[in-house]
Amino acid sequence: MKVTDFDFHLPEELIAQHPLEKRDQSRLMVLDKNTGEIEHKKFYDIIDYLEKGDTLVLNNTRVMPARLIGEKENTGGKIEFLLLKRIEGDKWESLAKPGKSARVGRRFTFGEGKLKAEVIEVLENGNRIIEFEYEGIFEEVLDSLGEMPLPPYIHERLEDKERYQTVYSKEEGSAAAPTAGLHFTKELLKKIEDKGINITYVTLHVGLGTFRPVKVETIEDHDMHSEFYTLSKETAEIINETKRRGNRIISVGTTSTRTLETIGDENGFVKEQSGWTNIFIYPGYKFKVVDNLITNFHLPESTLIMLVSTLAGREHVMNAYEEAVKERYRFFSFGDAMFIK
Structure with a gap:
């Protein structure tokens, strides 16, 4: 299947800033995966599409303020590091800009010396391993100095860092937000629970690979990025009980979906588990666990639009996206939502 099968024209002004x-x-936008029928609603109407006994699965990862802007020790030359993942202790894999400044042995300071870092290794892919020095608790130091690593298509500064977090974010470790969950408020979640719908959580730490464009012509040739997930015993029991009753599993976001489909067996049951997943879901894949999906509107030719097309059918999804552009829906991280029913 060609990557161009998932292309569409998106006017730049529809990218929510x-x-x-x-x-x-x-x-x-409510899309019927069987008929392709479309309804236009507000996000708080989602409760009308959820039934007693259904289970809503959300990703409770929390975004790290992982963008650090500092200077080279002694010379004062500017540097920017984007923390990707902790290797061990105070060693982190990161992106560096400009890369030529971040050679092995070079030292950098942030926040007038509150935080210091040394480059200890340059990886084959150009990423750097850096080791930090600081006093106190690293997470608190990072919280005071770091900025949110907003996606490359957002050009405006975010005034309130919490708006790039879900209201239920808990487990810190993501380089990007699981954006389908940004639409929920605590009040809406309470109403959903009061209606008899189960709410449960998985954790998948979103990597920057989620924004990596597909650069091959045929989608089967694409190498999917790897991300760390955790699914608890309690969540596994809730999901399996829902399956046994014949109720629906409604996944919030592509990250929750990838976690569930990584773990699920051929009958759609899951078990307590953690590990790394590089699952790539594209048309031809048969869903095992997930019945329905709440998601945002995604980039043309992205792995995310391919995943959505697998659940709802490529033709239905491309028609829906055409309709979204016509109706001037807001796209991407801070944009509007779609429910595939």
Whole structure:
């Protein structure tokens, strides 16, 4: 299958640059995966599409303020590091800009010396392993000095860092937000629970690979990035019980979906597990666990639009995206939502 099969024209002005004042006021396109029928709603209407006994699965990862801007010790030359993942202790894999400044042995300072770093290794892919020095608790130092690593298509500064976190974010470790969850408020989650819908959580730490373009012509040739996930015993029991009852598993976001489909067996049951997944879901794949999906509107030719097309059918999804452009829906991280029913 060709990557160009998932292309569409997206006017730049439809890329949302900032979140709405109220999370659940975003628009919601409801797409019937069987008929392709489309409805236009508000996100708070999602409750009308959820039934008693269903289970909503959310990703409770928390985004690290992983963008550090500092200077080279002694010379004062500017440097920017983007932390990708902790290797061990105070050693982190990171992206460096400009890369030529970040050679092995070079030292950098941030926040007038509150945090210091030394480059200890340059990897084959150009990423750097850096080791930090600081006093106190690293997470607190990072929180005071770091900025949110917003996606490359967002050009405006984010005033409130919490707006790039879900209201239920808990497990710190992501380089990007699981954006389908940004639409939920605590009040809406409470209403959903009161209606008799189970709410449970997985953790998948979103990597920057989620924004990596597909550079091959045939999608089968694409190498998927790897991300760390955890699914607890409690969540496994809730999902399996839902399956046994014949109720639906509704996944919030492509990250929750990839976690569930990595772990699920051929009957759709899951077990307590953690590890790394590089699962690539594209048309031809048969879903085992997930019945329905809440998601945002994604980049043309991205692995995310391919995953959505696998659940709802490529033709239905491409028609829906054409309709979204026509109706001027807001796209990407701070944009509007779609529910595949």
